[in-house]
Amino acid sequence: MDVSTLIQVLVILLLVATGVALVSRWLRVPYVAGLVVAGLAITELLPQKIGLNDALILNLFLPILVFEAAINTDIRRLRSTLKPIALLVGPGVILSSGITAVLLQWTLGLPWISALLVGVILAITDTVSVIAVFKEVPVPSRLSTIVEGESLFNDGVALVLFSLILKIHDTGTLTFAEGLQDFLLVIVGGTLVGLALGYLSAGLFVRSEESFSSILLTVAVALGAFQLAHLLHVSGVVAVVVAGLLVGTMGLTSHVSASIRLTLLSFWESAGFIVNSFIFLLIGLEVNLATLWRSLPAVLLAIFAYQVGRLLSVYPLLAIARWIDRPIPLTWQHVLFLGNIKGSLSMALALSIPTTIAGREQLIAIVFGTVLLSLLGQGVSLPWLVKRLSLMPFSQGQKQLEELQAQLIASKAAQDELDSLLRSGILAKSVYEEMRAAYQVKVAAAEKGLREIFSRSPQASDRSTGEQTKLDAVRRRLLLAEKGALTEVQRKGLLSQDIVQKRLQALDEQLLKLGDE
Structure with missing residues (x-):
């Protein structure tokens, strides 16, 4: 695709995303579901067909989304919910993947390697849609933290399992001890890479007095952590998560000016929104409705399988959690189960399945159809369901x-x-x-x-x-x-620069304090 055509495509996608944002707010439907539908509708309007690229998503989009979530996560809140999160992202992902794989092998007759790969792919939850619902329907902060924390580490564990299954396919064998060793090595290695880059960048932040250089530094950390981890054959997602948590906790301290912190957080919020908009539009562009229709029975079976896997991992594990932590209310468990929506990473992993895997095209069609129906079904119904659960009763x-x-x-x-x-x-x-x-x-x-x-x-x-x-x-x-009025005064030079800057700094501090309360 030449540069001129690429720009035309980007302009069309940006205009469509803007229109969807306005219409979805007016109709009160989830933004991401609207983007997918729009992607299905505008395929013929583009000067050249484009689609999802697994390398682009895994190497660019995924680190941006993970880092944006990590830098905004309060590590103190995360620590208070660590036990239920650990159960969901450790035993939870393994259990859900295994149950889904067994059901797919039994109902569709898939080879075990293929069934295990699809099981892992469908164990990944896309929490963008769930968090978007939480912005519309208030939920308890602890529940929101559990959902965000699970999404931070869920991707990393699933990617490691995906790699281990491919290793079994390539080598023909892998003992439990070897698999556990590789699993721990990849996770611990990713953690060490994230700690090293996070501590290094946190020290640089304290010395930085310019917001744009701080933005460039965080982008370098997010993309660099993923690439460095990949070169060392450890988990890139875990590296980005750890680096983002350290930057958000240690880098954006009181030693960094409020203006820099606000600018940085606003940049990453915008980056996450733009990347998600493109991803969900591309999901709609990528899905072939004729292929979806032909594979619909298999897709429905896959949806049933991953829902059963999620059901048998969430409720039993969170029942165990009450023995080691505060009990998780049953209504919260319903949200964690119902919020099992699939997204872009599932599609990227499906595209990255090697051609040596038997029935690769069928697996891709099953995953794409599952993601589409998940976004349109669960994505649209989830706000209504969360409201019906009355997690935060409407007080007098x-x-x-x-x-x-x-x-x-x-x-x-x-x-x-x-x-x-x-x-x-x-x-x-x-x-x-x-x-x-x-x-x-x-x-x-x-x-x-x-x-x-x-x-x-x-x-x-x-x-x-x-x-x-x-x-x-x-x-x-x-x-x-x-702040807007003072910025306009500063731009026109109507008042002293020092006076306006001091007042803007005070307003920034108030905004940050308001966000922390």
């Missing part, structure tokens, strides 16, 4: 807050319309004043109630998590509005 205080907000928004909108009618001459001033006064009474009552809620201490016992989250969002918008 939150109900009062939203009722006051609704009253204020509606009354102010009516006043704005009255102002417009007066200016256009449609409404007499006497009638205008009478009607506006009536709405002003509602505005004043709503503002008084909201002021009382806002004036409460954040530690007040009668404030729910949902209320606090909503108030924090409002405060964040106000701080960003202040």
Whole structure:
């Protein structure tokens, strides 16, 4: 593909992604599911057919997504949920892969190596969709941490198992002791690579006083950790996860200015969003509907198999977790089971299956169809299911807050319309004043109630998590509005540079503090 055609394709994809973002918000459907559908629809609009490239996803997209998740993960919260996460990403992935493989071999008659490869591929969970749901439907922070922590290490364990199965295929044999040794060597080696690069980059961050150089450093760490680990034949995903956790915990400390931290976190949030947008669009472009239709029975069996594997790994293992850690509520376990959505890494691994594997094309068709139906089925239904579970009940205080907000928004909108009618001459001033006064009474009552809620201490016992989250969002918008006004003043040179910079620094500190609470 020449440069001109590539740019045309990128422009089309960016416009489609923008349109999907607007439409999905309007229709209240998951963004990633909308992207997949859009990818299916625009295949004929592109000047040249493009599709997923396993090397591109594994070497570029995957490190970016993993590092973005790791740098935003609070290692203190992760440590508090380490035991259930370890059960899910260790025994959980192995158990789920094995059960799925057995069912596929039994129902579809696949060779054992092929069945094991598909089992591992379908044990990978794409947590982008689940986290997107959590942004729409509030869930307890501990549940969110478990989901994020599982996704951080799930990919690394699955990739190691995938490599071990290919090694068995190539050599013809692998003892349990050898397999366990290779598994531990790859995981420990990846951890050491991540620790080395993470500590080195954290030291450089303290000396950095420029946000753009810090961004370049983190990009180098994310991509470099993966490539270095690959050269050393250890886990690249584990290396990127460990390096990202260290950069987020040790690198972005109080010794680094708030402006640099905010710029850096905003960059990685944008990078993760862009990469995910391209990946899910490409998933839609890659799927051939005719091939999907022909392989539909096998795809449905594969979906049944991986759901059974997930069911028999999540509930028993989390039942065991109560013996060593705080119990995981049953409703949380439902979310972990229902959030078993497949994504881009599963498709990338399917494409990387060697041509020497029997029935490779059939395996790829099964995985692609499974990913597509998973995104469109579970991805669309998950927000509704999470709401039905009522993980964070709608408190009386939150109900009062939203009722006051609704009253204020509606009354102010009516006043704005009255102002417009007066200016256009449609409404007499006497009638205008009478009607506006009536709405002003509602505005004043709503503002008084909201002021009382806002004036409460954040530690007040009668404030729910949902209320606090909503108030924090409002405060964040106000701080960003202040920052935007000062930035415009600075750009026009209306005030002293030093004065504006000090005020911007103070606002950045408030924003970071608000994000940490």
